[in-house]
Amino acid sequence: MSREKFIHSFPLILILTLTGLVAATGEGKEFYIVYLGDDPLNHVSAVQTHMDILLSVKRSDRDAKESVVYSYTKSFNAFAAKLSKAEANKLSRHDQVLSVFPNQYHKLHTTKSWDFIGLPNTAQRKLKTEGNIVVGLLDTGINPESESFKDDGFGPLPKKWKGTCGHFANFSGCNKKIIGARHFKLDRNPDPNDILSPIDVDGHGTHTSSTVAGNQVPGASLFGLARGDARGAVPAARVAMYKVCWASSGCSDMDILAAFEAAITDGVDVISISIGGMTKDYVSDTLAIGAFHAMRKGIITVASAGNDGPTSGTVANHAPWVLTVAASGIDRQFRSKVELGNGKNFSGIGVNAFEPKQKPYPIVSGADVAKNSESKDSARFCMDGSMDPKKVKGKLIYCELQAWGSDSVVKGLGGLGAIVESEQYLDAAQIFMTPGTVVNVTVGNTINNYIHSTRSASAVIYRSHEVKVPAPFIASFSSRGPNPLSEHLLKPDVAAPGIDILASYTPLRSLTGRKGDTQYSKFILMSGTSMACPHVAGVAAYVKSFHPNWTPAAIKSAILTTAKPMSVRANSDAEFAYGAGQLNPTKARSPGLVYDMDEMSYIQFLCHEGYPGSKLAVLIGLKINCSSMLPGIGYDALNYPTMQLNAKNDRETSIGIFRRTVTNVGPSPSIYNATIKAPKGVKITVNPRSLSFSRALQKRSFTVVVKAKPISSGQMASGSLAWKSPRHIVRSPIVVFKPLE
Ligand SMILES: *[C@@H]1O[C@H](CO)[C@@H](O)[C@H](O)[C@H]1NC(C)=O
Ligand SMILES: *[C@@H]1O[C@H](CO)[C@@H](O)[C@H](O)[C@H]1NC(C)=O
Ligand SMILES: *[C@@H]1O[C@H](CO)[C@@H](O)[C@H](O)[C@H]1NC(C)=O
Ligand SMILES: *[C@@H]1O[C@H](CO)[C@@H](O)[C@H](O)[C@H]1NC(C)=O
Ligand SMILES: *[C@@H]1O[C@H](CO)[C@@H](O)[C@H](O)[C@H]1NC(C)=O
Secondary structure (H helix, E strand, O other): OHHHHHHHHOHHHHHOOOOOOEOOEEOOEEEEEEEEOOOOOOHHHHHHHHHHHHHOOOOOHHHHHHHEEEEEOOOOOEEEEEEOHHHHHHHHOOOOEEEEEEOOEEOOOOHHHHHHHOOOOOOOOOHHHHOOOEEEEEEOOEOOOOHHHOOOOOOOOOOOOOOOEOOEOOEOOOOOOEEEEEEOOOOOOOOOOOOOOOEOOOOHHHHHHHHHHOOOEEEEEEOOEEEEEEOOOOOOOEEEEEEOEEOOOEEEHHHHHHHHHHHHHHOOOEEEEOOOOOOOOOOOOHHHHHHHHHHHOOOEEEEEOOOOOOOOOOOOOOOOOEEEEEEEEOOEEEEEEEEEOOOOEEEEEOEOOOOOOOOOEEEEEHHHHEOOHHHHHHHOOOOOOOEOHHHHOOOEEEEEOOOOOHHHHHHHOOOOEEEEEOOOOOOOOOEOOOOEEEEOHHHHHHHHHHHOOOOOOEEEEOOOEEEEOOOOEEOOOOOOOOOOOOOOOOOOOEEEEOOOEEEEOOOOOOOOOOOOOOOOOOEEEEOOHHHHHHHHHHHHHHHHHHOOOOOHHHHHHHHHHOOEOOOOOOOOOOHHHHOOOEOOHHHHOOOOEEOOOOHHHHHHHHHHOOOOHHHHHHHHOOOOOHHHOOOOOOOOOOOOOOEEEEOOOOOOOEEEEEEEEEEEOOOOOEEEEEEEEOOOOEEEEEEOOEEEEOOOOOEEEEEEEEEEOOOOOOOEEEEEEEEEOOOOEEEEEEEEEOOOO
């Protein structure tokens, strides 16, 4: 319960890409995931092997049977079981066992947005193939009654589909739009705030699903705000929901892994996962492992970068085979006017749907209406139980931000509304259940001074309205690079809208989910990299509907090399904030050239990064010997569509030689010439400078040499290479940086 409160108390930031580190406990035993070295032969023999291995640490058959909660036998060979620490240690030394990880719990990390980034309703579509595309989401469940998921006009299910869907508690079942819905809760701990079925009691999963593939719903809005047609990127595509996130506990590794396995077996084409990753190596992180197995089967995984910005080095879900998405803002904001009794007006950010009934209202500062002297500190933040109801009743309250929800506290005490002062989160609108808005520190101080300058301070908070703002810019909360794990790999990959996105919601939760809120809506505004991720997953599905045979790497390359460059001036963290730039859907359909890769390319990369070959069995099912393998070539040993050089030495010039191969997916014959942009102090050369293609799918290789003069630690410099033909521009950002020491 306390965890639930914690998650919901920061709906913007914490709900919207689920990273926690709480392990489930019970009699000193915890859940562990045990990986075996070989690919499973078949389900029955694999399950038997799992029991045999467990028996080596358990006293009896019964003990072993009771402790195992899941056998993963389809894409990879592993099991989840409840073990003591000693048993886990012992198992990790077993011959057949590759690694043993404790199960951890992660946190969850549109109308207008599609027109804004250039996927208008009139965009060219291949409806027939789009109807065969299935997007799988690992999330909080889905509301099947939403208009976004009606199946009018949908044809029969794709032939390849092997997924299932049933009637569960409070879940009316699937149709031809939602074709799969399952839930995973292997810890079996009851959750009083959730329902054991694919139904979405949170709203997050319904929102992300409708952003990817929701039908067009005309006239959608939240209380008249953000009015327009709500629709997903691929309205003709199908949705499969794998519920792995639960209201009280978050999203656990063993459930995420089971969902990946199910999605791969069911036959999804794209996986969208807006869940927090952990900075663990690529052979220990469940999301990276699950996504690798998906990639082996031709399924691209798109994931949120996280909401821990603007601190540098916070980007999550950054494996090279994952497409990592940052959040950008579109050109509108929701603001409310605050008018003080002295006639001065200010503007705050947030969504409140309340017209003032009279004006003005008396206003006091939370700090001045504390219940007693001990509660003065928490009354400043208008925290629950800190204020005197008699002094709050009938008034507006000025609060500093510590946790969201002061409007709920104020309302509970008979207060009328809240002005919240904050240094952070001033680019995304918080939804209020009373008149309310968020102001910055400068404005906050002015209001607080005014309150203390008169005996009868008064104010009015007006209903929110839309204003135009310059865009795109990267959200303050969007996690930033550099990649904390691989100095050779630029992350995040790309940016997509993730601020104030309107999409479908659940009828099972009020808009704020907090006590006293009686506001419900079919659509809601949400912000987070969680909202940006399904935009890119939708475009991956869109690209795949034109090119059903493209590999995940080719689809990713198409999305990255066609992204719109963003402004360094407006985003001081440059590529560490936005990667290749802003998602550009219609261009991604026709990239001209792609940087393609197969699973062995990634294995060569991991060997180059220094991973011992024995650990790579978690990914490919057999132990390999890195030194007897063909080495990956060039500075980063990867055919990635972006390049990043880590300038290490203080005095000498750093040199990175990047080797790349592109495949022609555009017209032939065609000739591409290189255009290079090099920042000051960096020399970039490419050889050859011209690539000519006489046929489709022809490959051409080239070398990029980056020479960088010393830069100071924590600094970065941005350049680029663009291959240009008369019809295409294939652009790769090139970043030189020096990590903070
Ligand atoms: C779920 O279904 C049960 C049984 O029909 C019902 O009593 C309960 O109110 C429903 N819960 C919600 C949140 O709708
Ligand atoms: C503040 O807003 C009110 C209501 O819109 C308006 O009447 C008033 O003139 C404004 N005051 C100033 C100083 O702009
Ligand atoms: C606070 O907001 C006001 C009005 O929107 C603006 O003029 C001011 O520059 C802001 N101050 C800071 C520190 O952001
Ligand atoms: C790995 O391969 C190298 C070179 O082929 C060989 O010398 C080495 O013994 C091998 N290591 C293992 C553990 O097999
Ligand atoms: C590419 O470069 C060649 C010479 O290197 C030139 O003849 C050709 O016109 C260039 N093409 C384009 C599209 O710029």
